[in-house]
Amino acid sequence: MKISKFVFAMFALSLAFAACKKKPQAGYSLVKMNEPFELKMNQSVKLDAGDVRLTFVGVTEDSRCPEGVNCIQEGQVRVVLDGSADGAGMQKMEFAKKPSDKNLSKTLGKYKIQLMQVSPYPKQNKQIKPEDYVLKVVIRG
Structure with missing residues (x-):
């Protein structure tokens, strides 16, 4: 009898913890403030402890000098x-962003959106598909 009460109590606790866990809104991945994250083309993220949403919309220019080219x-x-x-x-x-730039930032409400890196870096005679681009971003408060 004691074992079944214990099992029931553990089951109820696990359900309570699962219900309390934050879930992203549909279509958004959760990210943490001050922690860099990757953002792919057309991917959307939401700050887990604030009301910030970001979506990587596109690349309008990529004129970076390809590796192996002067x-x-x-x-x-x-x-x-x-x-x-x-x-x-x-x-x-x-x-x-130029290759020599460290981090670029823009203000969004009371937050700073920092672009740290754009990958992949161009290679000679190799076209980058839009869906292959990945940004390294951080949201600062």
Whole structure:
């Protein structure tokens, strides 16, 4: 009798913990503040402890000098994110990142959206498909 009460209590506790766990809204992956994350083309994320949503919309330019090529200029990559914070409407953010740039940031409400890296890096005679682009991003409060 004691064993069945114990098993029932453990089952009830596990259900309670499962119900309390935060779940992302449909179509969004959860990310943590101040922790870098990867964002793929057309992927959307939501901050787990705040009202921030980001979607990687596209690459409008990639003129970075390919590996193995000598270029006069280093070029840049331009990426577009849609973002919203604190219940405000969607805002387009365009980042123009040169290979020599460390981290670029844009303000979104009370948050800073930092673009750290755009991958893959171009290679000579190799076209990058839009779906192959991945951004390394961090949201700071």
